[in-house]
Amino acid sequence: MRKFxxxxxxxxxxxFMAACGNDESSGGDSSSDGDASGEWEPGQSIEIVAPxxxxxxxxxxxxxxxxxxxxxxxxxxxxxxVNKPGGGGAVGWAYIANQEGSNHNLFVSSSPIxxxxxxxxxxxxxxxxxxxxxxxxxxxAFAVSKDAPWESLNELFEDMKEDPSSITVVGTSSPGSxxxxxxxxxxxxxxxxxxxxxxxxxxxxxxxxQLLNGSADVFSTxxxxxxxxxxxxxxxxxxxxxxxxxxxxxxxTFPTAKEQGIDEVFINWRGFFGPPGMDxxxxxxxxxKFKELSDSEAFAEVRANYGWDEMYMGSExxxxxxxxxxxxxxxxxxxxxxxxx
Amino acid sequence: MDGVMDGIxxxxxxxxxxxxxxxxxxxxxxxxxxxxxxxxGPISAIAIMIPITYGMDPALALVLMAGVYYGAVFGxxxxxxxxxxxxxxxxxxxxxxxxxxxxxxxxGKALAIAAISSFAGGTISVVLLMVFAPVLSSVAISFGPPxxxxxxxxxxxxxxxxxxxxxxxxxxxxxxGFMVVTIGIDPQTGTARFxxxxxxLLDGIDFLVIALGLFALAxxxxxxMNRKEKIMKNAKEIGSLKLTxxxxxxxxxxxxxxxxxxxxxxxxxxxxxxxxxxxxYITEKRISKKPxxxxxxxxxxxxxxxxxxxxxxxxxxxxxxxxxxxxxxxTAVMLGALLVLGIQPGPLLMTDHPEVFWGVIVSMYIGxxxxxxxxxxxxxxxxxxxxxxxxxxISMVIMFSVIGVYSISFNTFDLYLLLAFGVIGFLMRMFAFxxxxxxxxxxxxxxxxxxxxxxxxxxxxxxMIFFExxxxxxxxxxxxxxxxxxxxxxxxxxxxxxxxxx
Numbered sequence: 001m002r003k004f005x006x007x008x009x010x011x012x013x014x015x016f017m018a019a020c021g022n023d024e025s026s027g028g029d030s031s032s033d034g035d036a037s038g039e040w041e042p043g044q045s046i047e048i049v050a051p052x053x054x055x056x057x058x059x060x061x062x063x064x065x066x067x068x069x070x071x072x073x074x075x076x077x078x079x080x081x082v083n084k085p086g087g088g089g090a091v092g093w094a095y096i097a098n099q100e101g102s103n104h105n106l107f108v109s110s111s112p113i114x115x116x117x118x119x120x121x122x123x124x125x126x127x128x129x130x131x132x133x134x135x136x137x138x139x140x141a142f143a144v145s146k147d148a149p150w151e152s153l154n155e156l157f158e159d160m161k162e163d164p165s166s167i168t169v170v171g172t173s174s175p176g177s178x179x180x181x182x183x184x185x186x187x188x189x190x191x192x193x194x195x196x197x198x199x200x201x202x203x204x205x206x207x208x209x210q211l212l213n214g215s216a217d218v219f220s221t222x223x224x225x226x227x228x229x230x231x232x233x234x235x236x237x238x239x240x241x242x243x244x245x246x247x248x249x250x251x252x253t254f255p256t257a258k259e260q261g262i263d264e265v266f267i268n269w270r271g272f273f274g275p276p277g278m279d280x281x282x283x284x285x286x287x288x289k290f291k292e293l294s295d296s297e298a299f300a301e302v303r304a305n306y307g308w309d310e311m312y313m314g315s316e317x318x319x320x321x322x323x324x325x326x327x328x329x330x331x332x333x334x335x336x337x338x339x340x341x
Numbered sequence: 342m343d344g345v346m347d348g349i350x351x352x353x354x355x356x357x358x359x360x361x362x363x364x365x366x367x368x369x370x371x372x373x374x375x376x377x378x379x380x381x382g383p384i385s386a387i388a389i390m391i392p393i394t395y396g397m398d399p400a401l402a403l404v405l406m407a408g409v410y411y412g413a414v415f416g417x418x419x420x421x422x423x424x425x426x427x428x429x430x431x432x433x434x435x436x437x438x439x440x441x442x443x444x445x446x447x448x449g450k451a452l453a454i455a456a457i458s459s460f461a462g463g464t465i466s467v468v469l470l471m472v473f474a475p476v477l478s479s480v481a482i483s484f485g486p487p488x489x490x491x492x493x494x495x496x497x498x499x500x501x502x503x504x505x506x507x508x509x510x511x512x513x514x515x516x517x518g519f520m521v522v523t524i525g526i527d528p529q530t531g532t533a534r535f536x537x538x539x540x541x542l543l544d545g546i547d548f549l550v551i552a553l554g555l556f557a558l559a560x561x562x563x564x565x566m567n568r569k570e571k572i573m574k575n576a577k578e579i580g581s582l583k584l585t586x587x588x589x590x591x592x593x594x595x596x597x598x599x600x601x602x603x604x605x606x607x608x609x610x611x612x613x614x615x616x617x618x619x620x621x622y623i624t625e626k627r628i629s630k631k632p633x634x635x636x637x638x639x640x641x642x643x644x645x646x647x648x649x650x651x652x653x654x655x656x657x658x659x660x661x662x663x664x665x666x667x668x669x670x671x672t673a674v675m676l677g678a679l680l681v682l683g684i685q686p687g688p689l690l691m692t693d694h695p696e697v698f699w700g701v702i703v704s705m706y707i708g709x710x711x712x713x714x715x716x717x718x719x720x721x722x723x724x725x726x727x728x729x730x731x732x733x734x735i736s737m738v739i740m741f742s743v744i745g746v747y748s749i750s751f752n753t754f755d756l757y758l759l760l761a762f763g764v765i766g767f768l769m770r771m772f773a774f775x776x777x778x779x780x781x782x783x784x785x786x787x788x789x790x791x792x793x794x795x796x797x798x799x800x801x802x803x804x805m806i807f808f809e810x811x812x813x814x815x816x817x818x819x820x821x822x823x824x825x826x827x828x829x830x831x832x833x834x835x836x837x838x839x840x841x842x843x
Contacts (some may be wrong), residue, residue, distance in 0.1 A: 010562070010764055014757070053750075054388030060677065067392070085750055087543030088526065094540050121526065121533055121543055168799050174531035200486075200795045201528040204611045208666055215485035215799060228665045228687020305681060338531060 040281035042104055045078035048272075049107040051092020053085040061136065061270050062108045064302045065293060074292050088112050088177070090122035097124050099275040103282035106132065110270040111178050114326045118333050119176045120340015126326070130278040131318040133290035134271030136303060137311035140182040140241040141223040141254065145211055146234055153239040153260050156218065157190040164196035170207045170216035175199055176338040179207075182241055182266040183220040184332060186257050189264035194336060211235060222268065224307050227251065241266035248307070269311055271318060287315050345475060348691065352699020355400045356707060361700070364405040365708045372412020373715060376419070377723075379426035379557060379738075380549055380745010383413040383671045391678045399682040400700040406675050407701050408708050411463060411654045414614055415712045418455040418647055423448060423726050424738050426557035431614030431650040433552045433780060434622045438635060438642035440560075445638055446578035448724045453582045454640060455647045456716045458592060462648035463709040465600035466607075466655035471702050475691065478663035481608050486795035487807045489611070491816035493789035496616070496781065498824040499623035503777045511778045514769065518782030521546060522790075529794045541754040548615070550755055551783060553742045554762025555769070555776045561735050562767040568731060579724040582717075588640050595625055595645040603649030607656020610668035611788065614650040614657070619781055621649035627823065636777075655705060662698050664688055 048066055050059040059081070066079040084092035089112045099105045109126075117125035142153065150156040160167050171179025180201075184194045202210050208225065210216040212234060219226070219235070223246065229235045231250045239257040240246060243265050246254065257264060272290060274283065293299050294312040303310060313321060333339045355361050375386045387406050394402035417428030422439035435455065442451040470477075484492070500515045524535045525545030536542035584592075599621040606617035625645035626635045635642040660666040665687035667673035679686050684694060691698045726734070746759045769776055800806035807813050 010760060010767075014760055054385060054674065056677075059388075063392070083751060085544070086752060087540040090540035090543055091752060119531055121531075122540065165801050174526060174528045176531040198798055198801075200798050201791075202795065203528050203791070204668070206611055208664075209482045209610050209660075210485065210795075212482040212664075213485050215795075228685050228689065232688035234688060305683060 040103065040279065040285045042075070042077045042285075044104055045080060046075070046104050046106065048079060048081050049092050049096055049105065050081060050083050051085070051089040051096075051107060051109065052083065054083055057270070058089075058108045058110070059083060060306065064299075064306075065108075065135070065272070065290075068293055068296060068298045068302065069289070072293075072296055072298050074289055074296070087121060088116050090116055090124075093122055093124040093129075096273075096275050097128055101277040101279075102275050103279055105275050106272050106286065107274075108270065108272055110268060111181075111325075111329075113273075114322065114329055115177050115181065115333075118326070118330055118340060119338055126273070126322045128276055130274035130276065130283060130315075131322060132272045132274055132283060132286045132315055133294075134269050134311055134313040134318050134321070135290060135294055136271075136308040137267045137269045138308050139223045139246065139268060140179070140266050141221060141226045141237050142183065142186070142239050143211065143219045143221070143226045143230070143235045143237045144217060145214065146236055147214075148217065148236065150238060151236075152255070153186070153257055153262060154190070156238060157187065157192055157262075160187065160192050160197070164193065165198060167218065168198050168200055168216045169218045169220055170200045170202050170210045171220045172201070172203060172207050174201045176333055176336070178268065179220045181329065181332060183218070184336065185266055186239070186241070186262055186264050188332070188335075189257075189262050194332075208235075223251070223254070227307070230254070242309075246309075251307075267311070269321075270308075271313070283315050344692065344695075348695035348699045349471070349703070351696040352701075352703040355696050355700030356404065356703035360398075360401055361404060361704060362707060364401050365408050365704045366711055368405040368408020369412035369415070369708045369711050370715065372409040372414075373416035373712065375409070376413035376416030376428045376432075378745065379420050379424070379428055379553060379741045381748055382429045382549070383410045384674055385748060386413065387671060387674045387678070391674075391681060394678055395681060397682070399679060399684045399694070400697040402682055403675065403679060403697055403701050404704040406678060407658070407705065410671050410675070411651065411705065411708060412712060414650050414654045415456075415459045415463070415709075415716065417650075418459065419452065419723055420741075422451045422455060422643075423724065424557065424734075425560040426738055426742055427549070427552050430548045430552060431618055431653070432646075433556070433615065434618040434646035435643065435650075436556060437622060437646075437777060438637070438639045441636065442638035442643060443727065447580040447638070448727055449579045449582040449720055450584065450588070451638075451643060452720045452724055453584060453717065454588065454592065454643050456713060456720070457584075458596060458644040458647035459651045460709055460713040461592075461596040462600045462603060462651035463655065463712070464706065465596070466604040466652035467702065467705045467709065469601070469604050470655050470658065470705075474659065474663060474698075474702065477608060477659045478688070480605070481610060481660040481664060481666065481668070484609050484812065485810060486792040486799065487810040487813035488816065489609075489792035490789055490796055491807065491813040491820065492609075492612075493785040493792065495816050495820040495823065496620050496623060496785045497789070498820045499627065500778045500781060503623065503626075503775065503781060506773060506775070510774045514774045514776065515778040515782040518779035519786045521551070521779075522783045522786040528791060529798070539754075541752060545787075546758060547746075547749050547755065548783065549749060550746050550758050551762050552780060553746060554759050555766035555779065557738055557742045558759065558763025559766030559770050559776070561738055562763065563770055564731065564735055579721065579727060582720055591640040592644045595621075595641050596648050599625070599645050599648040600652040603652030604656040606649075607653030608659045608668075609656075610660050610666055612653075613669045614653040615784055616788075617653035617656075618646035618650040619784060621645045623781075658701065661686060662690055662701065665690065 048062045050062040052058045062081045066081050069075045084095050096107050113126045116122040173179045180199050188194050207219050211219040227250050230237050237254045240254045245252050375381045386409050414431050417432035418435045420426050420428040421432045421436035422443050425436050425440040427433040439451050526533050526543050603617040606612045626632050657668050660668045661672045667676045746755050796806050
C-alpha cells in the first residue's frame, strides 16, 4: 500500500510536469496586426531568445539590444529576453522553430547556427529561420606563451608543417566548433595538412591556463580573451583574424594574419533571426529597427564596452552571407571528417 | 611591497565606506536567501544583478556580487541539513552528516556547526587570500591536464570508503555515475554520446538535477513510505544550539585542515566548491579514528565540507582577480559584469585597479562576520521548518526542487529528468545502493575523463606524461597509498583476529 502511494506520487508529478510542458509549447502566438502588404507594427510584447545561459555572448547581445531598443525609444513595446540554454543552441532553436509564423519572437545567434547543424547536433539550421539583421562582429586570435619560440604565425606554421605532432592547439570549444575551425582555416590557407593538427578542447575557460603552464602551445580563442594577458606580457599574440588591425591601445599591436601573407579572415559575426515563416512586413520592420539600433550612440557605447565591432547586414545580404559561409565551413568539416551524418 | 600596502589601504577605504558596508550586507543577505532555496544558485542571482550594477562603482559592484556568491555557499547548507535537499551544488556533501544529525533531533546544533565552520573556513581563507594573493597566481596555473587527472583519481580512490555495507554495491553505484556523466557532447571529439537524438541531452545533465533527485526526492519517497513509523518522532525536535566543549574540539581539526585544503582546490580553475567539499569530506573520513560515525551525524563529517566549500569560494577569486581567469560559472558571470563596468580583469588588475582587487578581499572579512551575525540568531527560527506538518513539508520539498531545477535551464525536460532521478534514488535506497558514490563519480568523472584525454592528445598517446609531471606523480602515489592502505589494514585486522582465535 505504501509503495503504491509513493509510486502514485511520482506518477502524479509526471502528469503535472507533462501538463506544464504542454502549456509551454502552446504559448506561442501567430497573430499579426497588419496585413502582409502594408506597414507592420508589433501589437504585443516582443520576446528575444538567447539560446544559451545567462552571462554569455548571446545573452549579453540580446540584453544589450533590448535595453537600447527601450531606453532610446526605438521600439515602444516591451521586450523580454528569455534564456533557452542547451546543446550549444540546439534547444533554443528547436523552441523557436515551434513558433512558426510568429512576428513577435526573435533570437540571437552566431557561427554555431551553421556549425552545430553541420556536425549533426541540431535538427535546425539557419535556412529554417528568417535572418533579420547582423549587428556586430568580433574576431579570433592565436596566442602563444611569452617563452614560445615563435615570433610570427608563419614561424609557427613552418614548424607545424615539419612535425604536426609536436604542437598542441588548445581552444575552449569542441572540435568542429569556432575555436577549432578558425585555426584550421588559417592553417589550411598556409598549406598545412589540417587533418594532422593536434587540437585539445579545454572547457571552463581553462585554455589560457593550459597556455600559461605550458601544457598547450597555441591558444585559439576570441580576441577579447587575450588582451589583458598580452598587456601583462604573459603571452604573445601571433595573429588576429580580422581584415585590418583592430583599434585600441593593445589591440592595435596585434598583427593580422593577412599582413603576414596568409590570405584568410575569420569573423565571429552575431545577429538576429526570426522564426520560420515570419511575415515580410515584420521582417522589414525589424530590419529598419536594427539599423537604427546599430547607428545609435547608445549602442556604439555598448560595442566599445565589450570590444565588439560594428557589422550591419540587412536581411537579404545576411542570408546570402550565411549561405556562402555555410558552404565554406561544410567543405572544411568534410575534410576534417567532422561532418555529421 | 609599498604598492601592496597602498592597495590594502585603498581596499579598506572601499570596504569600510558606508556604501561598501551596505552593499556587503545586501549581497550576503540575498546570497543566504538564495542559497537556502534548493536549486537556486548564485549564478542566476548574479546574472540578474548585472543590469542593476550598471553605472555603479566597479569595486562596489564586485563587493556586492561577491557577497551574493559566498553568501549562497554559506546559506546553502541550511536546506541540505534540514531537508536533505542541497541548496547549491557545493553543499551536497553537507547533507551526508548534516541531515542525519537533524533527524536525530539535533537540527539546531547541526546548523550552528555549519554556520561556525562556514565562518571559520571563509575567514581563514580570506586571510590566506590577503597574505598570498600576489603570489598565488602561479598556483592557479600550476595544474596541467595530467595533474587534474591525478587529483580526480585521488578523489575516486575513496569510493569504497564513502559507503557503509557492500563495496560491490558502492562500485556499481559509482559506475552508473560514470555512465551518466558521459551523456552529452564529448568536448574532445564534438560527438554526441547517449543523447538518443534529443537536443535536451546535448549539454549533459546538470549536477543539481541529479543531486536533488537522488537526495531530496528519494528522501521524500522514503518519508512517505515510513510516515507512520516511530523513528520519525525525533526529527521534529530542533534541540539546543549550544555546542559542547567536545564538539568544539572535534571541529577544530577540520577547520584547520580544510580551510587550507579547500582554499587550494578553490584556486584551481574548474575545480571549485563542490569538488573541494567532497575531497575534504573524504579526506576527513580517511584520517578519522572513528570513520564508522561518518554518514550518521558526525560533527567532523559535517564540519569538513562546510569549512572547505567556503574556503574554496575565497580561493575561486584568486584566478579571477590575479589572472582574469574565471575558474567557475559564477566567477565567469562576475567577469562579464566587470567588463560592462569598464574593468578588464587580468594580470594587471592589482596594479591598475587596486581598489577593486583589495576592496573585494577586505569586504569578505566584513561579509563573513555579517553572515555569522545574520545566521546564528536566525537558526531557531529557520530550524522550525522541521515543525511544519510532514505532508506540507514534503510538498514544499517537491515544490522547491521543481522550481530550483526549472530555474537552471527553463526547460521542462529537466523536470522529467529530476523525476527520473528521484525514482532511481528511491529504488537505490530500497535496495541499499549508496547514492554518494554515484554523486562522487559524477562530479569527478567528467573532469577525470577530459583531463585524461587531453593528456593523451598532448603526449601523442604516451602514458609517461603522468610520471613526468611532478604534481601528477605525487598525487598518483598518494592515490595508490590511499587505495592500498585500507586493504592492508583489513588484512592486518583479519590476521590479528585469526591469531587470537588460534
